[in-house]
């Protein structure tokens with residue numbers, strides 16, 4: 001009989017520990033061995049020893065953390081099974097950001113999938129999520145409330161472009177998370193036919209260039225600080241969320257502040273941030289996608305972490321699945 | 337419905353007046369009749385439903401949804417309409433034809449109370465989240481999107497390229513969904529006829545008079561009146577009807593039944609100031625405030641704050657339009673009408689003319705105007721007809737110099753729109769003192785957010801950032817070190833501030849970078865100026 005999952009996978013204060021393999025998945029504190037799902041700061045932390053991740057994630061970690069990315073970095077392709085002390089480790093696309101992966105862990109006939117952060121809808125900047133059947137599915141729950149249903153991306157981009165047409169003398173500044181959201185919004189704008197140069201806050205440039213070097217076409221990108229004020233009228237500028245209310249935004253001509261995030265679904269959240277044009281574009285699964293994923297992977301047991309666990313545990317139980325909240329510390333409600 | 341929902345949603349998030357105007361004009365220009373008319377009715381508060389209540393919405397949600405999931409969601413979102421709108425899962429899909437606002441309004445108007453829940457449910461199923469939110473807000477009567485009736489009319493005026501006064505004149509003769517109005521503004525149709533007797537006529541407004549301009553004016557060309565500190569109103573009384581309008585054409589009669597009652601039987605359109613008045617004595621503006629913005633008034637309020645109109649002009653006598661007459665001719669007509677019609681004197685009196693021979697003499701009279709409860713002098717050219725809007729060269733307001741006080745900045749808050757990256761709203765305080773006259777505690781007296789130049793704003797913003805001691809969300813508490821000279825129109829008792837005082841129209845007159853904070857004014861000096 002296969003071992004019980006809790007006998008070999010343990011939520012510790014340092015992160016999720018795979019005991020027989022002697023490694024952590026997304027450790028919150030530096031670990032000797034780590035498997036990293038993706039490049040966001042609350043998953044890929046500095047100072048680990050041996051790191052296993054996709055080539056995309058490794059490139060992102062190198063760019064963001066430099067030397068701190070890890071002592072030895074091993075890239076695995078999606079679907080390539082790697083053995084760590086008798087535990088089979090396979091990375092599968094998570095659809096969250098470039099390089100993002102779910103981690104399939106196999107030991108003595110027991111199959112556990114750690115989802116990392118994920119979404120289900122297609123994203124031109126990364127590979128599509130693959131549901132992996134398993135015994136235990138450890139899922140994120142950032143948007144695990146039935147109020148979170150992300151509308152189609154094209155609709156949200158359409159609203160942005162409508163606003164640009166309505167206020168041609170103003171500049172639209174879109175708050176975006178630097179990794180993933182920025183590049184996705186750019187790619188979606190390109191798809192919608194916006195072929196003018198896009199202006200970026202300096203903090204976004206490096207990762208965008210990295211995406212481009214990895215083969216994601218983002219069109220012409222320019223530094224917003226190098227633009228003349230008149231040039232920015234009628235244009236679209238992307239900046240980290242924090243820059244919207246910051247003095248940085250004063251250089252822009254009468255900016256309309258937009259923000260691309262799943263949290264924008266709730267008006268009060270958007271109003272609190274002083275956002276004029278909330279765009280519901282998220283790199284996390286919404287409620288329907290989370291529920292659908294539980295069906296698709298058809299795991300007997302669901303462990304829920306990273307968000308609003310209670311609602312998803314309740315839903316899984318209603319559907320006859322064993323479910324529990326996993327209290328892992330160190331993950332943030334990010335802007336993705 | 338989708339368009340209307342998009343509009344409401346965008347309005348909720350748009351901080352700036354100009355943005356709201358653009359959004360509204362765009363909506364009126366691109367939405368077909370009768371949807372846009374119903375939307376206009378909803379925005380101007382002329383559309384109400386009594387057969388749908390928030391409890392019904394909650395009940396429908398409870399039928400459909402798991403209670404724990406609903407409660408967790410409601411806790412997170414915090415607003416019932418929004419929670420239901422977001423969480424609702426349409427059951428019947430495939431309804432592809434769009435649901436029009438007009439269809440909703442017409443169905444609700446014809447439906448009995450018992451039919452409403454099922455109707456409502458089918459609409460929730462057919463709309464998206466934004467549409468559901470708009471529907472719930474519309475039907476349960478809580479739009480609150482920061483649009484006044486006046487703003488909606490201004491947007492119509494911009495779109496139709498006509499003066500807003502013209503829209504106000506015809507407005508009260510129109511009913512939702514306003515087909516004639518849109519035909520006129522959008523397709524060049526005929527101007528709708530004003531509802532002759534009961535219509536509002538656009539008021540004639542005055543320009544502020546700068547001290548430097550006065551020398552160029554000839555005293556004998558002008559009449560002077562006191563400038564009263566109430567609100568400008570127009571009383572329209574005719575056979576079977578009495579209406580009271582503000583100077584933007586909003587009807588406020590329901591709040592002032594004492595005025596309407598006293599005007600019954602008159603046949604006239606007059607222009608005057610709404611005041612709270614005890615005999616000859618005019619009460620402070622604050623007392624009038626107790627009567628304004630109330631949906632219902634009880635006997636106690638009517639007795640405690642009796643309202644009256646102090647008349648200064650006549651626009652119609654009977655059906656005769658007097659607006660083309662000169663001021664002097666109208667004044668004579670006003671006086672004979674008043675003497676003949678004898679309206680109840682505790683509700684209606686005439687604003688007296690102030691006699692003067694020279695500007696110097698009038699300036700002296702003006703200096704004493706505070707004692708009368710007046711805030712200055714109005715100058716009206718004797719030959720001027722009654723003209724809508726703010727025509728140049730006819731009427732002037734010559735206000736008394738404002739009072740000032742030196743106050744200390746206590747809090748600063750980020751502004752909106754263009755100013756959202758600046759600390760631009762400031763709360764100022766004055767000192768309480770001990771028996772020796774030493775400053776002990778700073779207490780707020782008012783909020784000022786204008787009066788400074790862009791350059792001064794940048795300096796204030798920088799100062800706030802360097803002197804913040806604590807943050808509460810968008811509000812920064814600052815070290816009590818910066819003194820500003822605040823100009824204000826008057827000071828009155830108020831429970832809003834800990835000082836027990838409130839300044840009317842406070843604005844920053846001067847930043848006193850030089851002045852030590854403990855030399856700022858004491859609360860007691862303001863108390864002495866309460867009227």
Ligand SMILES: [Zn+2]
Pocket residue numbers: 038040043096117334336
């Ligand atoms: Zn992430």
Ligand SMILES: [Zn+2]
Pocket residue numbers: 040042043117306331332334
């Ligand atoms: Zn995360």
